[in-house]
Each structure stands twice: as structure tokens, then as C-alpha cells.
Amino acid sequence: MLIPFSMKNCFQLLCNLKVPAAGFKNKVKSGLILQSISSDVYQNLAVEDWIHDHMNLEGKPVLFLWRNSPCIVIGRHQNPWQECNLNLMREEGIKLARRRSGGGTVYHDMGNINLTFFTTKKKYDRMQNLKLVVRALNAVQPQLDVQATKRCDLLLDGQFKISGTASKIGRTTAYHHCTLLCSTDRTFLSSLLKSPYQGIRSNATASTPSIVKNLLEKDPTLTCEVLMNAIAAEYAAYHQIDNHINLINPTDETLFPGINNKAKELQTWEWIYGKTPKFSINTSFNVLYEQSHLEIKIFIDIKDGRIQICKIEAPDHWLPLEICDKLNSSFIGSKFCPNEISMLTNILCRTCPEDDELHSKWNILCEKIKGIM
Amino acid sequence: MALPVVWSALAGPCLPWPWGLTGSALLSEGKFTDKHEWITTKNGIGTVGISNFAQEALEDVVYCSLPEVGTKLNKQDEFGALESEKATSELYSLSGEVTEINESLAENPGLVNKSCYEDGWLSKIALSNPAELDELMSEEACEKYIKSIEE
Numbered sequence: 008m009l010i011p012f013s014m015k016n017c018f019q020l021l022c023n024l025k026v027p028a029a030g031f032k033n034k035v036k037s038g039l040i041l042q043s044i045s046s047d048v049y050q051n052l053a054v055e056d057w058i059h060d061h062m063n064l065e066g067k068p069v070l071f072l073w074r075n076s077p078c079i080v081i082g083r084h085q086n087p088w089q090e091c092n093l094n095l096m097r098e099e100g101i102k103l104a105r106r107r108s109g110g111g112t113v114y115h116d117m118g119n120i121n122l123t124f125f126t127t128k129k130k131y132d133r134m135q136n137l138k139l140v141v142r143a144l145n146a147v148q149p150q151l152d153v154q155a156t157k158r159c160d161l162l163l164d165g166q167f168k169i170s171g172t173a174s175k176i177g178r179t180t181a182y183h184h185c186t187l188l189c190s191t192d193r194t195f196l197s198s199l200l201k202s203p204y205q206g207i208r209s210n211a212t213a214s215t216p217s218i219v220k221n222l223l224e225k226d227p228t229l230t231c232e233v234l235m236n237a238i239a240a241e242y243a244a245y246h247q248i249d250n251h252i253n254l255i256n257p258t259d260e261t262l263f264p265g266i267n268n269k270a271k272e273l274q275t276w277e278w279i280y281g282k283t284p285k286f287s288i289n290t291s292f293n294v295l296y297e298q299s300h301l302e303i304k305i306f307i308d309i310k311d312g313r314i315q316i317c318k319i320e321a322p323d324h325w326l327p328l329e330i331c332d333k334l335n336s337s338f339i340g341s342k343f344c345p346n347e348i349s350m351l352t353n354i355l356c357r358t359c360p361e362d363d364e365l366h367s368k369w370n371i372l373c374e375k376i377k378g379i380m
Numbered sequence: 381m382a383l384p385v386v387w388s389a390l391a392g393p394c395l396p397w398p399w400g401l402t403g404s405a406l407l408s409e410g411k412f413t414d415k416h417e418w419i420t421t422k423n424g425i426g427t428v429g430i431s432n433f434a435q436e437a438l439e440d441v442v443y444c445s446l447p448e449v450g451t452k453l454n455k456q457d458e459f460g461a462l463e464s465e466k467a468t469s470e471l472y473s474l475s476g477e478v479t480e481i482n483e484s485l486a487e488n489p490g491l492v493n494k495s496c497y498e499d500g501w502l503s504k505i506a507l508s509n510p511a512e513l514d515e516l517m518s519e520e521a522c523e524k525y526i527k528s529i530e531e
Binding site for chain 2: 109131174175176178210212
């Protein structure tokens, strides 16, 4: 049963539960089921951060249900250049988010359900949560063959991944979140999760690619709404709480004081790209010059998302070393980001205003380098 | 000093608690937080790592996220995280400035599991408030604490 979380309901609920008017801070009944009304990945991740940082979950666990409009979510210690096609994402307007838990890269759209199980550190138990999800699925469709693996994936028919898991353990609380594929665009998923970038050397945690399938393809009754309700019902039964899904607005500062700052932080370049573990790119590309192909070698070292070392090596007859080096030096310290590179190249070109041929070559290099970002 | 019984029972691949065994007069007695992190101090510099209990609970560490040298931290600040297949776990600090981090962990995060008290150290901090050490547990107290939380 869905309960829109209006301010009136909010105060009623809070009064019944004896919590401070500002939010859910301390005492909650022996469990709570929340569902976000937002499909913004940053706002929804901010809800997770808020609950993790502010709620006392002793004896009172929380289930949070959320879905996002199309986006890619990478794990905390991952390298987006290794994991997804950033060029395609920019063309298609697909957002990139970095979550605070570890694990691999996933594609979300409204056909995917995210489930977050919040508990105290002591009660952290991913398998228990996954078994609950399996029970819920079997309650809707008893014939469904879904099993949890040792890696905490859920497999359909023993071979298709329908859910992946990640977790975070903090001072006193922990959360386990997982995806559930109902009716996601699998074709788009595959193209976005294929990185075209070559020559990356990195210690970042890598994803484990899997063949996926949607539950709706197996059984047309398994829609997102049906499954969210089934999982909520199973959670309520397990924790012996009322089967009420409380709709929440992740931008509501009266319910979640300080949450909008958390959402902002998750959207900063410094968090999304700057937290990438240091890596290097060693690759080359070709440039057409007087009917022959010239090989341009490029070596870039990136730390905190910024270029630390940049070596572009072109044949001397095309671009002398000292001229190449002007471009190299101008990129040092820059964000590893196409817009910055364009801007820096423009600035450099203005230092040699009359030299069209040089501008053209610098611009060619600039475009090629943007292509690897 | 023999290893506490409870740690032998938990024995994983991690090398044992070295202080007392090495007889090093230069290292102070190790102290423990209730987050299963250890710290030893020498000339005001604290070396920090996680305990055997913690590395066993985490299972194989695949990534160590450590702060930049020069970062100033307050007590209870998150100074980094360890990622394992099981979860990403936050690391908590005492007050001070980071003077060194264990660079070997970038290529070899498993050192935290194999040698949590020696080669798997995480970072060094110039402690700005050494009195905070008094609030931590001795090895013996930590052993009792572990027993109590297991019950």
C-alpha cells in the first residue's frame, strides 16, 4: 500500500513514532519501508548517504526502494574511462554517478529497481537480504528459478544475471544495495558499458561483465510495480511491521536536513571524475598528412582526474618537438575533460595568431585527444 | 608475549601481532580502537593499520583508498576506505596530519590481509593530540572486547 508522504502524514507518522520534527533521526518503529518519488540518481544516492549518516538503526532496519532515469553508476574506486563509453553518454545525455559503495559499474533506467537494506553493522547480512528478494519473486511467480550466488549476484535460470550487489560499512551502520532488472533497455546497456578507450593502465577496481536478462522477458506479469510491492510485503512480513510503503521526496529538507548538500557533492566533477584512482594512458592515433598516415603517440598520466604528465609525440617533419611540447605543457594540471582541453588549445592558438597551419595541427591533436576522454 | 587465545582461534593468513615478540624497544605498546584499527607511536608519529579481526572480517581487500600526504584530520574523521568483495569499509582517524601512506598497497592491496600488523600498515600520522591515545584499548582490553561482541 502506497502512502504519499505529505507534510500532514509526515508529522502524524513522526508523532506516532516519537521522533524529532526535523526528520527520522532517532526512534523509528521496528522497521521502515521508503520509496523515492524522484528518478534523479544523485538525489537518490543522497538519501542513502543521509540515512547512513543520521539514522539510528538499532533494532529498526530500513528498506529503501528507488529507480533512476537512464544513468551509469560506477563503484567508489572505479575508473569511468575503463568502464563505460563516456563519448556515447555525452551524446545521449546519460548521467554518470559514482556511488560510495564499492563493486562494479551498472546501467540504470526506469526498468531497474534499486533496493537498499539499511541495518546496524552487526545485523549486516547480504545473503539474508537476497533470500528475502528471492522469496518475494517466488511469491509472485512460484515457477521462477532465481538463485543467489556466492558473489551475491542473483541468477535467473542459472545463467542470466538479474541483480548485482554492493555495500558500505560505516561507523555504526551498514547498507547493502542491489539492482533488479525488470524491463531495462538491454541493448543500450550493452553499448554504454563497453569502453572504447585503449591503453589504460590502472589499479582501479574492475567490473565483472555478465550476461543479463530482464524478469519481464521471462514473465510479463513481473513489472517494476508488482515486484516493488512484493519485496515490500516480504520485508514487512519478515520484520513484522506494517506493509506500508512511505513515499519520500529526496529534496525535502524538513525530512532530511542537509540532504541537498549531499546531492550537490555527488554531482561535483571532483567526486565523479576526480576520485578516479591514478591511471595512465599509453596509446596512439593516426593523422592524414599529404596522402600518408602519420602515427602520433600519446602518453598521459592522470591523478585526481587531472593531467600530471602529458607527452604527445609527433613526427618531427609534421610538428617539431618544441612546438608539440607547447601543447604538452599547456595541458599539465588540466582536468582530463574535453571542454578544458578545447579551451586550453584555443588559448594556445591565440599566442600565435598568424599561424593558421599550426592552429590546424594543434586543433587536430586536440580533437584526437578529446576522443580518448 | 604469547598471542591471545582468541586471536589464535581466529587465525587467518595474517602474520601475528609483532610487538613484544620482536622485543623492539623503540615501538610503544600498540593501542586499538573499537573499530579494530591499531596504532603504534614513535616520536609522535602514529602508524595505523587494521587488526587481524578486521582483515578476517573484510576478506580479500581489493582496493585501499588512503588520504593525500599533508591531509589534516580530526578524531573520528573518515580518512579512507578499504574495499573488499564483502563491502567498502570506512577507516577512522585520530587527530593529526598524514605524513606518509603505504604506497605498496596501490599495487598490492592484499598485504592488508597477509600482514596486517607489518607490511600492510596503512598510513602514518603526526598526532596533534596524543592524549587521544589514552582513550584507546590496550591489546588485552581489545581481546576482551572482541570476545564480548562475539557473544
